[in-house]
Amino acid sequence: MSKDPAPTVYLRLRKNVRLHVGSVIRLGDIAQILAPGNSEEILKQLVMERPEQNDGNRIVIDMLQIIGSIHALMPGCIVEHIGEPHTLVEIVGKEKKPSIVLFIVVWLLLFFGSALTIMNFHADVSMQEVQVRIVEMVTGTRDEHPYVFQAAYSVGIGLGMIVFFNHIFKKKWNEEPSPLEVEMFLYQENLNHYVVTEEFKKLHLDAGREKG
Template sequence: MKETLYFSVDQNVEVTNEEIYLGKIATLWCRDKAVLSKAMACKLGKMPSGKESFRVFSAVEVIQALQTADPNVEVTNLGTPDFVVHYHRGKKPDALWEFIKTAVICLVVFFGAAFAIMTFNSDVSIRPMFQEVYKMLTGVEQEGFTILELTYSIGLAAGILVFYNHFRRKKVMEDPTPLEVQMRLYEQDVNTAVIENSNRGKEQKGVDGA
């Protein structure tokens, strides 16, 4: 009786070793522990040495590798039909360089956001509007700074914190932030483009070979 082996691979996988083994990139399950151990040690391929790169694999390649290692096993894929394996050398990041990059990004975002807010306030003439509202509420004409500007500034900062769902290292809510959602969507789009380009290249090679 054949044993059934189930496997699942995420669409985007990172490895730090040039040798790609299924146990490092996939989730595998089988009732027979010997079959499971053999599957985890199954080699899927090798990344180009000396540089960081990526390769696109299909579930068919995984099934072929598993059944080559053990012809008596029945393989079932529960994950994505195609996936991307990124190879990154396991080197320790330079703390100073990481700090410099983070500081530069923070400065760009801070001054960019400040400029955007100032241009918006200038476009809608918010200062004269506050003066008119203050005069309507108090009957006194005020030329300088008023309580309206203060509450507006506090509300703007509080709104940004709530919208981006972060205060220091802690989240205000458990839901993913808008930035996290957009990053995941961007990552999915990149993976889809990489997989489609790879499949298109394979089809072109097949046409040229024919």
């Protein structure tokens, strides 16, 4: 009499997950699951961690931990994972309403800081003399204050920045990510990698202390 084949569970962990304070980390929150029958819904409710305040606001869930929990629930099943071997769970509190005063202060700092940076750069490269010389070459007369040329140049800088960053307020010209978005993505990736590495170091240190 042949035995039924062992069920196979397929998992794909999400790279980064955000949950609210007080939430229980379930397998369905951190992974995409494909399993036979009603076992998929059961696995989605499988509790992986109950975060406490001393755990910090970032918790790493490793695939070995997940496999152990699944085998405890479904002995004999085969677990196949695709992609990342761990997921980073970020515990976040209630979102605060943005402060209008803080927004205005930051906006003013950025505005005047950028303006001073551009003016200092122009002073370093003698942009005033260059613009006077360009107008003289085009018109044939020397004008020490070519305001029309300078106004067009200033508008061109603003338009160039809009095109370069592919953004004007919340509107984007196309689906291509802006350089700022790419840098923010790389920063987040590096941050996640650092947190995961540090968490694994702590786990190895704790394991070594327990053995000692």
